[in-house]
Amino acid sequence: MSRVYNFSAGPAVLPEEVLKSCQSDMLDYHGSGMSVMEMSHRSAVFQGIIDEAEADLRDLLAIPDNYKVLFLNGSANHQFAAVCMNLMKNKAADYIITGQWAKKAYAEAQKYGTANAVASSADETFSYIPDCSDLPIDDDADYVYICENNTIYGTKYKTLPNTKGKDLVADVSSCYLSEPMDVTKYGVIYGGVQKNIGPAGMTINIIREDLITDDVLPGTPTVMKWKTQADKGSLYNTPNCWDIYVCGLVFKWLKSMGGLAEMQRRNIEKAQILYDYLDASEFFKGTVRREDRSLMNVPFVTGDADLDAQFVKEATAAGLVNLKGHRTVGGMRASIYNAMPKEGVEALVKFMGEFEKEHK
Numbered sequence: 001m002s003r004v005y006n007f008s009a010g011p012a013v014l015p016e017e018v019l020k021s022c023q024s025d026m027l028d029y030h031g032s033g034m035s036v037m038e039m040s041h042r043s044a045v046f047q048g049i050i051d052e053a054e055a056d057l058r059d060l061l062a063i064p065d066n067y068k069v070l071f072l073n074g075s076a077n078h079q080f081a082a083v084c085m086n087l088m089k090n091k092a093a094d095y096i097i098t099g100q101w102a103k104k105a106y107a108e109a110q111k112y113g114t115a116n117a118v119a120s121s122a123d124e125t126f127s128y129i130p131d132c133s134d135l136p137i138d139d140d141a142d143y144v145y146i147c148e149n150n151t152i153y154g155t156k157y158k159t160l161p162n163t164k165g166k167d168l169v170a171d172v173s174s175c176y177l178s179e180p181m182d183v184t185k186y187g188v189i190y191g192g193v194q195k196n197i198g199p200a201g202m203t204i205n206i207i208r209e210d211l212i213t214d215d216v217l218p219g220t221p222t223v224m225k226w227k228t229q230a231d232k233g234s235l236y237n238t239p240n241c242w243d244i245y246v247c248g249l250v251f252k253w254l255k256s257m258g259g260l261a262e263m264q265r266r267n268i269e270k271a272q273i274l275y276d277y278l279d280a281s282e283f284f285k286g287t288v289r290r291e292d293r294s295l296m297n298v299p300f301v302t303g304d305a306d307l308d309a310q311f312v313k314e315a316t317a318a319g320l321v322n323l324k325g326h327r328t329v330g331g332m333r334a335s336i337y338n339a340m341p342k343e344g345v346e347a348l349v350k351f352m353g354e355f356e357k358e359h360k
């Protein structure tokens with residue numbers, strides 16, 4: 001067996017310790033005589049798994065009691081619609097467009113009401129986060145929407161927008177649990193888990209209680225109404241039991257590593273290695289405005305598409321895989337989520353140095 005350094009944006013690297021736990025639990029989860037995949041979601045054993053996962057997540061993020069945690073089947077794309085169906089009571093919402101995922105959420109919202117783009121960084125290919133200190137927030141807006149870490153373009157909000165009293169809804173798919181968050185600053189936090197937490201197939205939504213109501217848009221499917229799920233402890237439909245279990249293991253792993261403040265320290269340290277190299281290099285260039293750089297997704301280019309392709313190819317042969325940039329951006333992108341060890345980033349930078357020497 002040989003494992004590569006996997007820089008995929010998602011589905012992405014998981015902690016080896018977690019994969020090993022999955023392996024050892026595979027045939028017989030804690031004396032139950034069965035795999036988690038074979039278990040009833042109504043069983044006491046599974047109830048223990050989901051309760052413990054929620055408790056650990058609450059611990060990690062210090063989630064206040066007036067916020068619910070939902071484990072929901074599906075993807076972040078499902079929530080693009082669910083956010084509107086559950087929150088757009090005035091049929092108006094303000095979106096800040098900082099990349100592909102924000103743009104998609106915004107496009108979805110236009111199906112349900114009036115979505116206003118109150119700021120955008122499209123003018124410079126989303127290479128920065130716009131100034132959000134004094135936006136033209138709509139008086140009627142039901143919420144203000146952001147994509148907090150832009151997976152494709154490699155930017156991250158360092159300060160949250162001034163929403164002028166409106167509830168903030170944030171897609172945190174690619175920065176979930178990468179650092180501590182002040183949950184009280186948000187109405188809704190959600191993200192697909194396949195970037196920084198677990199296997200694909202689920203989102204985790206953290207929602208302030210008063211935003212979970214029966215007052216949803218007409219035609220909202222029962223299963224997509226957050227209240228349905230909150231009332232049933234995320235067990236209205238059969239949930240993604242396996243995913244909840246793996247996410248639970250990741251929560252335990254994060255706690256064993258020292259929690260989110262320690263993860264943040266590590267993530268800063270890892271990203272710094274790569275950004276320092278990019279800043280010093282005369283060959284590779286980062287594509288993002290310095291103050292808006294993501295700790296999780298680092299896009300870079302040589303400026304020559306053929307050299308980019310050659311770099312990706314040779315890196316793959318050296319066991320540094322999935323470094324090709326998103327098809328809309330080109331170049332390279334290194335996703336260095338929680339589970340990417342520092343050694344992986346060091347190996348990447350070493351390889352970049354050798355490639356640079358050879359081709360400069």
Ligand SMILES: *Cc1c(COP(=O)(O)O)cnc(C)c1O
Nearest residue numbers: 075076077101151171173174192
């Ligand atoms: C990957 C990603 C999505 C899309 O996720 P799906 O689960 O495939 O719908 C949405 N938002 C962000 C920030 C992402 O990184």
